[in-house]
Amino acid sequence: MDLRYWQSFLKDKVTEYLKNGFLVSLQAPTGSGKTLFSILVSFQVKPKVLYVVRTHNEFYPVYREIRKLNKTYSFIIGKSSACPFVSGDVDPEDIKCSSCEIYNSAKITVDESPFAFIKKIKKDGVEKGYCPYYSLLGSIEDSDLVLITYPYLFLPYLRESLDINIEDFAVIIDEAHNLDYLNDLQERKLNQNIIQLAKNKVKNSEVIKILDKLEVEIRKSVFSDDKYILMDNYPKLTEDELDILKDEYELEREEAVKQKKISRIYLGNILKFYTSLSEAKVFSYKGSLVSKPLTSRDMLSILNANTSFILMSGTLPPIEYMKKIMGIERRMIYIDVEKEVKSKITGNYTCMIATDVTSSYSLRTTEMWKKYASYILKIYHLAEKHILAVFPSYMIMEKIMNLIEVRKFVEKDKTNIEEIMEKTKQGKTIIAGVARGKLTEGVELTMEGKSLISDVILAGIPYPSVDDFLKLKAEQIRKITGENLIDLLISVPAYISVKQAIGRAIRSPEDKANVWLLDKRFDNIMWKTKLRCYNPRKVKL
Known part of the structure; x- marks a missing residue:
């Protein structure tokens, strides 16, 4: 198999670290080939691989790569997605499997893409009298690679349902910049x-x-x-x-x-x-009562087990954050691919910083929102393709986007990618979303592998709100570490969110994008270094 230069350069090094008991944190940009790379090195270490993703939508790229390697695979999805009798959005615990007439498993071999296969076995399960969910669980034993989502690794009761010895697997965790938000899995809401x-x-x-x-x-x-x-x-x-x-x-x-x-x-x-x-x-x-743990440390403790782990992302948090905030205590090696090979391995972008606007709380006025709207309209008319505009909050997005009348798509609570695809077919569109929302994490607007987004706008800096939750989280971590780390809890999520937004426009080595940093606070050495915008063009209306 032909490998890219960086894959060949780092393959033996990463394999050796895994064999010597290190947790490997691998930072590589989107479109660089880290999915295939991680699978290859994992099979050098263990005969079976557990590939962990955030959502079912991320199964397909892994399926595409595993087909190249002549390996068997299976996948696990939640009961609510596998049950043939479910309609709509159902909590898995609402399904009383023990009372179901097809509460038994059949021996199955996964031989199609995940979505095609689950559609087939949901139909077959009803006709032949077997449960798709429990049959998929049974297929783990005979599979070289098993695809699961975060809950099946990090929630103990679901991990136990897999009935595996995790030490027999090399474990790849994709989009690992999300791991500090695992406590959202245990969020409970009442309204x-x-x-x-x-x-x-x-x-x-x-x-x-x-x-x-x-x-x-x-x-x-x-x-x-x-x-x-x-x-x-x-x-x-x-x-x-x-x-x-x-x-x-x-x-x-x-x-x-x-x-x-x-x-x-x-x-x-x-x-x-x-x-x-x-x-x-x-x-x-x-408007809701919400309960959830303050940190994800308890769920992340599995990473300290005697297991071969690779954490991957294009925007990993720094090693200090992973140790002190996330609680990773074992030996860990942090590999930034572009630093290792001393060159860019994916597309590029040009930075512009606006020095006459800010989303800073004390300066949030109607006039400021009008100024932001003027910037966005100007960029819209200059852009070659679609524009992704990212805002610190829904409130700011609403204030600014209500002033803009060109073709636009504004993120809502139940936005899905299909809606965006339909809207953008009509012509050049401003796609407006919030930091850490669905669009900045999940949107993939491409044609023949290349991005259809030419410009990314950061309309303010997406610092998390310093509210009661963040203060209590910082206090709990202070009790554990003896350090006040609230500055780390504010700065790291902000720059990861910005880098994730930029990554939406860079999906291949050929992509080029304009990045508009619309907040005068970006004009400092920390932000320029983190974003690798060393010589940005400064702009004013």
Whole structure:
């Protein structure tokens, strides 16, 4: 197999580190070939590979590479995606498998792409009487490479469901810049809408009475602010009330399987919120009560196990962050591919810094938003292709994009990539999204492997909000490390978000893009160094 120069140059070095018990952190830009590289070196170390991605959408590139290597593969998706009786967005715990008539597995061999294969076995499972989910679990034993998503590695109960000895595998974790947000997997939310949807399915008057009371108390207690506010006093349920809700929930689960029509059971959301409280703080956030752990350290402790791990990303956090914030204690080698080979291995970009605008909190005015809108319109008319505009928050995005009347697509809570593709077919489009949102992490607008985005706009610096959640997280980490690391918790997520946004326009070695840094705070040595914008052009309206 023909390898790129950097792959040949680093292959033996990375293999040796893995064999000697190091965790390898590999930073390589998008389109550089790190997926194939990581698989090749992993098979040099162990006979089986576990490839871990954030979402199901990231399965296909791995499938494409594994086909080149004459290796067998399988994949695991959640019950809600595998069950043939599910409709819509369902929590896996809503599915009562033990009551299902096809609750048994069949021996299967995965011989197609993941999405084509799951479509086939969902149909076959109903016709032949086997469960696609448990059959996929059974296929792990005979597969050289197994594709899973984050929950199946980092949530202990799901990892145990794989029934494997993880030390028998080399483990590749892709998009590893997301690992500090694993605590989002354990986030539980409660709001008036969830309670109302739960009531719509309930006929038991006692349950309705409990939910009516809870809805009134929630309405009185939450705030609409777009930041986390610690809640010491929030609506509680008694043990008796929880038992009544549990009984009703079990009846709904049983009936859904019996009818072979499984949809989300919102009573489950309420129960999970209240059963999560022993391990999490409770906050108000955008009209909801939210509970989640302050850090991801407990889930990330698996990385300290005696297993061969490769963490990969185009924008890895620095090693200090990985050790002190994420809690990685084992021996680790940090390899930045472009520094190792002393050359660029993917496309390039030109930086411009606007020195007359800022999203700094004290200077957020109507006039500032108008100035940002003028910049974005000017860039739109100059751009050759589509424009990705990234904002620090939904509020700022709304204020600015409401002033812009050209063709645009503005990210919403339920935005999907298909909607963007349809919009951009109409002509040059401003694609507006928030930092750390769906568009800056997932959008892949390409044709024949090359990016269709020519310009990236950073409309302000996406520093995380210094709210109650961040302060409590910093305090918990201070108790563990003895250091005040709040500056690290603010700066690292911000520059990773900026680099991720830029990466949307650089999808191949041939891509070139214009990067517009619209905030005067970018004009300092730290930002120029982190973004490798050593000689940016300064602009003003």
